[in-house]
Amino acid sequence: GENVEQHPSTLSVQEGDSAVIKCTYSDSASNHFPWYKQELGKGPQLIIDIRSNVGEKKDQRIAVTLNKTAKHFSLHITETQPEDSAVYFCAASLGGGNKLTFGTGTQLKVEL
Amino acid sequence: GAVVSQHPSRVICKSGTSVKIECRSLDFQATTMFWYRQFPKQSLMLMATSNEGSKATYEQGVEKDKFLINHASLTLSTLTVTSAHPEDSSFYICSASRSLAGPDTQYFGPGTRLTVL
Numbered sequence: 001g002e003n004v005e006q007h008p009s010t011l012s013v014q015e016g017d018s019a020v021i022k023c024t025y026s027d028s029a030s031n032h033f034p035w036y037k038q039e040l041g042k043g044p045q046l047i048i049d050i051r052s053n054v055g056e057k058k059d060q061r062i063a064v065t066l067n068k069t070a071k072h073f074s075l076h077i078t079e080t081q082p083e084d085s086a087v088y089f090c091a092a093s094l095g096g097g098n099k100l101t102f103g104t105g106t107q108l109k110v111e112l
Numbered sequence: 113g114a115v116v117s118q119h120p121s122r123v124i125c126k127s128g129t130s131v132k133i134e135c136r137s138l139d140f141q142a143t144t145m146f147w148y149r150q151f152p153k154q155s156l157m158l159m160a161t162s163n164e165g166s167k168a169t170y171e172q173g174v175e176k177d178k179f180l181i182n183h184a185s186l187t188l189s190t191l192t193v194t195s196a197h198p199e200d201s202s203f204y205i206c207s208a209s210r211s212l213a214g215p216d217t218q219y220f221g222p223g224t225r226l227t228v229l
Contacts, residue, residue: 034217043118043205043220044156089155098144098209100218102155 002027002094006103013080014111021106023090024072032093033066033073034100037086044089048075080110115139116208118221125196126229133191133224135206142208145189146218147181150203162189196228 003026013019025033031052036044050057050064050073057064063076073092077084087107091100115138125131135145144163148156160176162168162183170176180192189208193200203225207218 032217036220041223041225043116043223046217046219049217098216098218099146099158099161104155 002030002092002101004090004092004101004103006090006106008106009104010107010109012109012111015080015082017080019075019077019080019084019108019110021075021088021090021108022072023074023092023103024070025092025101026071027092027095028068028071029095030092032100033064034091035064035075036089036091038089038105039086047088077108080108082110082112084108085110114217114219116142116206116219116221118206118224120224121222122225122227124227124229127197128195130192130194131196131226133193133204133206133226135189135191135208135221137187137208137219140208140210141186142189142210143186144209144216145183146207146209147179147189147191148205148207150205150223152203156205159191193226196226198228201226201228 006023034049037047038044048062048064050066061078066073087105089105090103117136119134147159150156159174160168160170162181164183164186168181183189203223205223207220209216209218
């Protein structure tokens with residue numbers, strides 16, 4: 001089955017700095033890679049996703065890059081703000097299907 | 113768009129009782145719904161996948177007779193935890209997708225905190 005590794009597990013940055021979270025996956029058939037933000041006590045919220053036919057996608061301060069050859073994808077948040085503080089999960093589709101395998105999560109803390 | 117709701121948001125029950133959790137897609141038709149369980153400071157673990165009008169598919173290690181799933185319509189799926197025990201206490205989250213098979217985006221509900229005394 002799919003295995004998704006996520007690093008780092010915790011990340012502390014100063015407000016205004018950039019944050020980068022990296023994930024690797026094992027199933028070469030995976031073709032959908034969403035990122036979710038989860039605040040304490042709430043459900044995950046989709047923030048951006050990328051499919052295997054592109055290498056990069058950007059939405060304002062958030063960008064995701066995908067390297068299919070190396071089987072890794074990354075989340076980039078620029079100009080971080082305190083409200084970006086949360087747990088971020090990467091995920092990869094299981095083969096070409098609709099199930100997702102999640103990474104272990106990254107606790108991001110943006111300090112003033 | 114793509115709003116998913118869950119009810120209740122929090123439930124406390126006695127050991128041995130059953131609890132039903134509802135998951136609704138409010139502004140789209142959800143061909144497929146997923147149920148996850150999340151323990152504190154851990155990732156999401158998929159419990160089962162349900163397609164409208166058919167039986168749910170359970171992940172390995174998940175007891176189908178304990179976690180009953182019904183996906184009766186394109187906007188509603190329910191999870192019933194039968195004969196709940198303290199070890200079933202967890203955060204249960206559903207997600208919904210428009211796609212039956214392909215990798216469509218999953219939209220998550222706000223979660224249900226279950227505490228079994």
